[in-house]
Amino acid sequence: MKRKSMLILVVVCIVMTISAFGQNEDSTYTFVVVDGEDWTPQIPKRSVSFRQFMDTNDMVFKDIYHLWQDYQNDLLENDMSYRKKDVTKYWYDGEIETYGDGYDLYKMLALSYYSVYVKENFIGINKRNDTLYELQSAYYNGNDNTFSLWYVMTVPVIKTRDGNYKFYNKFSLNKHKLTSYKIDFATYLFPQDYPFDKKNAKQKVEQVKALSKHFGLSNIKPIIYYVDFSYTDVLHTFGIDVSLGDYLDVKGLMHEGRANIPSRIVTYTSGGERHCHEFLHVLVSDMRGHYNEETNMFDEGVCSYFGDMQRKNYSKSVVQLKAFLNDNPQVDLSKDLCYAFRDKKGKYVSEGTEDQEHSITKEWLVGEDVNYSYIILAVVCDIAFRQGRYNKVRQMILEYTSDNDLYSLVEKHLGIKQSDVDKYIRDFLNATY
Numbered sequence: 099m100k101r102k103s104m105l106i107l108v109v110v111c112i113v114m115t116i117s118a119f120g121q122n123e124d125s126t127y128t129f130v131v132v133d134g135e136d137w138t139p140q141i142p143k144r145s146v147s148f149r150q151f152m153d154t155n156d157m158v159f160k161d162i163y164h165l166w167q168d169y170q171n172d173l174l175e176n177d178m179s180y181r182k183k184d185v186t187k188y189w190y191d192g193e194i195e196t197y198g199d200g201y202d203l204y205k206m207l208a209l210s211y212y213s214v215y216v217k218e219n220f221i222g223i224n225k226r227n228d229t230l231y232e233l234q235s236a237y238y239n240g241n242d243n244t245f246s247l248w249y250v251m252t253v254p255v256i257k258t259r260d261g262n263y264k265f266y267n268k269f270s271l272n273k274h275k276l277t278s279y280k281i282d283f284a285t286y287l288f289p290q291d292y293p294f295d296k297k298n299a300k301q302k303v304e305q306v307k308a309l310s311k312h313f314g315l316s317n318i319k320p321i322i323y324y325v326d327f328s329y330t331d332v333l334h335t336f337g338i339d340v341s342l343g344d345y346l347d348v349k350g351l352m353h354e355g356r357a358n359i360p361s362r363i364v365t366y367t368s369g370g371e372r373h374c375h376e377f378l379h380v381l382v383s384d385m386r387g388h389y390n391e392e393t394n395m396f397d398e399g400v401c402s403y404f405g406d407m408q409r410k411n412y413s414k415s416v417v418q419l420k421a422f423l424n425d426n427p428q429v430d431l432s433k434d435l436c437y438a439f440r441d442k443k444g445k446y447v448s449e450g451t452e453d454q455e456h457s458i459t460k461e462w463l464v465g466e467d468v469n470y471s472y473i474i475l476a477v478v479c480d481i482a483f484r485q486g487r488y489n490k491v492r493q494m495i496l497e498y499t500s501d502n503d504l505y506s507l508v509e510k511h512l513g514i515k516q517s518d519v520d521k522y523i524r525d526f527l528n529a530t531y
């Protein structure tokens with residue numbers, strides 16, 4: 099679902115802003131006891147400004163602007179509170195019907211755009227026709243000391259027959275321009291001039307079907323797989339004009355994939371039809387029978403082991419991981435399976451300085467064209483598969499609830515204590531690959 103470069107940047111930026119916000123009381127949130135037993139979290143305020151020279155007194159402007167702000171405030175509150183506000187009311191009914199709980203497709207590529215770690219600069223609203231408006235807004239780093247643009251988004255707004263305004267996905271306006279090609283459960287979408295590889299797409303669909311049988315899933319519900327030339331193209335189709343994770347590679351075309359599990363839409367850049375990592379995210383969620391927003395890293399391991407990661411098979415990435423771990427004995431997988439600090443020379447270290455240990459500055463372990471953190475979890479999946487085939491991996495998928503429980507999951511199912519994990523994985527890799 100999430101690929102190396104963008105996510106790392108987002109994680110790093112969030113980490114940076116979290117530490118920056120650490121001193122800022124307005125931006126931390128605390129829980130307050132009401133009537134002795136009811137807990138009400140105090141939700142921090144989002145920071146929003148307008149672009150200059152706009153008629154902010156116009157009634158239509160006011161209606162749409164306030165709707166957008168109310169929606170984002172409710173999203174933030176839902177993230178930080180156990181009380182869930184109904185945020186479907188802001189969206190056009192047809193979008194909920196089409197995409198289910200994944201109806202806000204902006205969240206797939208612009209993650210938590212409404213969070214307190216970014217500031218919003220509202221760019222404006224334009225009338226496109228009698229029933230369609232579009233709003234545009236920019237999001238930038240919430241840390242006052244630096245300016246870093248995170249996202250610019252364009253969101254269609256529909257005026258309904260009864261005069262209400264409702265949000266709509268840019269993807270819904272754009273998808274009709276794409277060519278559609280169905281193979282079994284998969285409907286591929288791609289631009290008319292995209293050289294779609296039908297043969298490989300069919301092969302991947304067959305691979306996913308075979309895997310689903312092994313895991314006891316009798317049939318796979320439809321999944322949409324949208325493939326486009328570049329990450330910029332993918333973003334634009336979804337209404338994201340600028341993204342923090344784009345334009346990061348001067349050497350060549352960036353390759354990025356995402357899965358929006360509730361809407362069963364996955365996307366990948368050029369050549370995505372030759373890979374199935376994103377399909378497997380949906381499959382893993384289907385095995386659980388419910389969508390768990392919390393689950394992340396173990397799923398990445400499963401999808402990277404049975405599928406691929408950054409357009410490479412596991413058999414290639416695992417050799418890279420072996421070399422990385424042999425070159426970096428100071429990385430201790432018994433301290434943390436997926437994250438490490440950086441020392442002054444930029445080397446990964448599991449033991450941070452005192453300052454580092456007290457701040458949230460851990461990063462994923464990543465190399466030039468491999469996310470080691472993903473492959474470490476793929477190795478866990480590999481060991482599980484060797485011990486107990488599909489059934490053991492399935493049990494681990496079903497019992498995995500949070501990234502915080504990785505060690506207990508490994509100890510329970512693989513019989514490896516946390517203190518032995520580092521040695522076990524290193525020995526396993528050196529003996530096997």
Ligand SMILES: [Zn+2]
Nearest residue numbers: 099100398401
């Ligand atoms: Zn993934």
